[in-house]
Amino acid sequence: MRNLTQDLADEAATLQAGTQFSNYLRPGCIVFLHGDLGAGKTTFVRGILQGLGYSGKVKSPTYTLVEPYTFTDFVLYHFDLYRFTDEEEWEAAGFREYFNAHDVCLVEWPEKAEHVLPKADFEIKIDIVTAGRKLQIMAMTAAADSYMGKADTE
Numbered sequence: 001m002r003n004l005t006q007d008l009a010d011e012a013a014t015l016q017a018g019t020q021f022s023n024y025l026r027p028g029c030i031v032f033l034h035g036d037l038g039a040g041k042t043t044f045v046r047g048i049l050q051g052l053g054y055s056g057k058v059k060s061p062t063y064t065l066v067e068p069y070t071f072t073d074f075v076l077y078h079f080d081l082y083r084f085t086d087e088e089e090w091e092a093a094g095f096r097e098y099f100n101a102h103d104v105c106l107v108e109w110p111e112k113a114e115h116v117l118p119k120a121d122f123e124i125k126i127d128i129v130t131a132g133r134k135l136q137i138m139a140m141t142a143a144a145d146s147y148m149g150k151a152d153t154e
């Protein structure tokens with residue numbers, strides 16, 4: 001499986017990496033974003049949304065848990081599960097249905113809901129290092145691996 005690592009010197013580099021990553025996304029993709037508080041997960045998501053052509057505001061869904069963005073081919077759901085505690089709420093809120101064959105889900109803090117979340121196609125890891133951030137992009141499914149390969153040879 002493909003596995004990319006990259007140094008991100010500043011916020012602009014994180015945005016740029018997110019925009020680049022958006023080329024790997026296809027309808028139905030599930031992406032987990034790992035990293036400590038303030039690592040840059042939401043910044044990376046902002047870059048993805050810019051890459052998809054969205055130019056509005058991107059707010060961190062810390063209290064609402066999820067924020068939807070509607071595109072022509074799919075709805076992109078941006079989750080921040082830092083405050084997620086109640087697994088029964090997952091069903092009740094209808095979150096399970098967001099993970100389907102045509103929509104895209106980006107999930108910050110997937111660790112907080114590991115019992116209810118399906119498997120990810122991509123896992124992103126952002127580590128805080130002295131000179132900015134270290135980024136790792138991992139394809140976790142054969143489909144994700146082929147999307148990466150295709151986009152990188154285009």
Ligand SMILES: Nc1ncnc2c1ncn2[C@@H]1O[C@H](COP(=O)(O)OP(=O)(O)OP(=O)(O)O)[C@@H](O)[C@H]1O
Nearest residue numbers: 008009010011014037038039040041042043132133
């Ligand atoms: N490569 C980078 N180098 C230095 N600072 C960065 C870099 N990328 C992003 N930042 C900064 O890190 C800060 C936190 O970013 P962000 O809100 O995206 O983190 P987060 O991982 O989503 O945090 P949380 O877990 O609280 O949601 C922002 O001020 C952003 O500008």
Ligand SMILES: [Mg+2]
Nearest residue numbers: 041042060108
């Ligand atoms: Mg965040």
